Amino acid sequence: xxxxxxxxxxxxxxxxxxxxxxxxxxxxxxxxxxxxxxxxxxxxxxxxxxxxxxxxxxxxxxxxxxxxxxxxxxxxxxxxxxxxxxxxxxxxxxxxxxxxxxxxxxxxxxxxxxxxxxxxxxxxxxxxxxxxxxxxxxxxxxxxxxxxxxxxxxxxxxxxxxxxxxxxxxxxxxxxxxxxxxxxxxxxxxxxxxxxxxxxxxxxxxxxxxxxxxxxxxxxxxxxxxxxxxxxxxxxxxxxxxxxxxxxxxxxxxxxxxxxxxxxxxxxxxxxxxxxxxxxxxxxxx
Amino acid sequence: xxxxxxxxxxxxxxxxxxxxxxxxxxxxxxxxxxxxxxxxxxxxxxxxxxxxxxxxxxxxxxxxxxxxxxxxxxxxxxxxxxxxxxxxxxxxxxxxxxxxxxxxxxxxxxxxxxxxxxxxxxxxxxxxxxxxxxxxxxxxxxxxxxxxxxxxxxxxxxxxxxxxxxxxxxxxxxxxxxxxxxxxxxxxxxxxxxxxxxxxxxxxxxxxxxxxxxxxxxxxxxxxxxxxxxxxxxxxxxxxxxxxxxxxxxxxxxxx
Numbered sequence: 001x002x003x004x005x006x007x008x009x010x011x012x013x014x015x016x017x018x019x020x021x022x023x024x025x026x027x028x029x030x031x032x033x034x035x036x037x038x039x040x041x042x043x044x045x046x047x048x049x050x051x052x053x054x055x056x057x058x059x060x061x062x063x064x065x066x067x068x069x070x071x072x073x074x075x076x077x078x079x080x081x082x083x084x085x086x087x088x089x090x091x092x093x094x095x096x097x098x099x100x101x102x103x104x105x106x107x108x109x110x111x112x113x114x115x116x117x118x119x120x121x122x123x124x125x126x127x128x129x130x131x132x133x134x135x136x137x138x139x140x141x142x143x144x145x146x147x148x149x150x151x152x153x154x155x156x157x158x159x160x161x162x163x164x165x166x167x168x169x170x171x172x173x174x175x176x177x178x179x180x181x182x183x184x185x186x187x188x189x190x191x192x193x194x195x196x197x198x199x200x201x202x203x204x205x206x207x208x209x210x211x212x213x214x215x216x217x218x219x220x221x222x223x224x225x226x227x228x229x230x231x232x233x234x235x236x237x238x239x240x241x242x243x244x245x246x247x248x249x250x251x252x253x254x255x256x257x258x259x260x261x262x263x264x265x266x267x268x269x270x271x272x273x274x275x276x277x278x279x280x281x282x283x284x285x286x
Numbered sequence: 287x288x289x290x291x292x293x294x295x296x297x298x299x300x301x302x303x304x305x306x307x308x309x310x311x312x313x314x315x316x317x318x319x320x321x322x323x324x325x326x327x328x329x330x331x332x333x334x335x336x337x338x339x340x341x342x343x344x345x346x347x348x349x350x351x352x353x354x355x356x357x358x359x360x361x362x363x364x365x366x367x368x369x370x371x372x373x374x375x376x377x378x379x380x381x382x383x384x385x386x387x388x389x390x391x392x393x394x395x396x397x398x399x400x401x402x403x404x405x406x407x408x409x410x411x412x413x414x415x416x417x418x419x420x421x422x423x424x425x426x427x428x429x430x431x432x433x434x435x436x437x438x439x440x441x442x443x444x445x446x447x448x449x450x451x452x453x454x455x456x457x458x459x460x461x462x463x464x465x466x467x468x469x470x471x472x473x474x475x476x477x478x479x480x481x482x483x484x485x486x487x488x489x490x491x492x493x494x495x496x497x498x499x500x501x502x503x504x505x506x507x508x509x510x511x512x513x514x515x516x517x518x519x520x521x522x523x524x525x526x527x528x529x530x531x532x533x534x535x536x537x538x539x540x541x542x
Contacts, residue, residue, distance in 0.1 A: 162391045165380070165391070168380065178358070178363075180446070181392050284379060
């Protein structure tokens, strides 16, 4: 029982990190049909700047803020300089964002050095506690709680605010939202920035979770995020949470019970969803 | 008579096909103007030019004497041009109320205050309910738009257009694809709009009795050209128009 439970916690924590990365991706794709392969670059920059600040100041919470700010700024730059000129052209988008991803990855090595860096959770999040005979690792619980907080915050914004309604409607039909006199470009820039900030936050939280950061982890992790976007339904925010948790849990359980399958399980999940529900688990577009 | 929209020599062609051919018209402010013409006459294309979905190959468009030819759809909506589409255009996965709220909150007056949404939220909802009442959709407020009957979707569309509070309403065949029972309800809605007198309405329709009943002026498009204009009773009498509808003009045009 305690084994199942700890696999569960493990899977949920991984799932939350993937969710934070995938949520921005799915909204960016849904709203503007932009395939942003540079999303993993925002993830590593969030991780490195956050960790840099964390090691300098020794304040984990402030470091999280720093990574979020990095994400916002980098998101702004990426949207303005990289994505904006190639709206509507998928091939150009793939080429330029993938290229920018590599640039971001190599710049990490230039700025922070090419070596892997070890990162530990702050003292107050180290170790574990017992509930009955179940061991709960504090940092994993922290990730899960924070992930849910971010989910509910954004969920609330989407449901109960003006800008949220515009974003949801824009995902369904962006031409029509323009004929209502709404400047979708501006809204999209905001969404891009928030998505980038979530990616950066995901990177920062991932650092002490895996214990080590390196420049290539962005690309590796963003593949999971793309799988999640497909499974959850492109453009669906709630779908990305469900799909990310599903992928996280599948990976955690497979890695223990069928280690040979643990790498393939995500692809299998995606293939299954594509066969039976090509639009993803949650359909958004009309 | 004050003009709200004026076109000069407005034309658009797709490849070799001229869909709208040198149309110069004036649409009077605060009146009800209808555009009729056989299928493929260029009526919807003409609307697309007015609302900015398409940009003309040549010619210009003026809104209240200011040239708007180069402006985007968004900018034109902000100036006060609202339009409905022949194919129903609502957001299927949002509720009826949310669809209207979206339009309410994108009005000129409130648009630039994105952050202050919490204070106004109740106000927006209130306004949305009022508009839904006007178009007789109040009891459907919480249904998803995708689950509405076709006629109800058209009403919702008109509700959204109303919520925008634009001075000019372009209605593209609001009764298209409706069952006969649904039509009178839409006509009621349009009549009600007509009574709110600071509004200009331009309607594309095929149902002649509806045109006769509502219009102050009728424009006839045929093969992309303006064939006739006048009061509804004059148009019905007009021989060129009659032959256009009966197909006579078509042959003549082919020969020349």
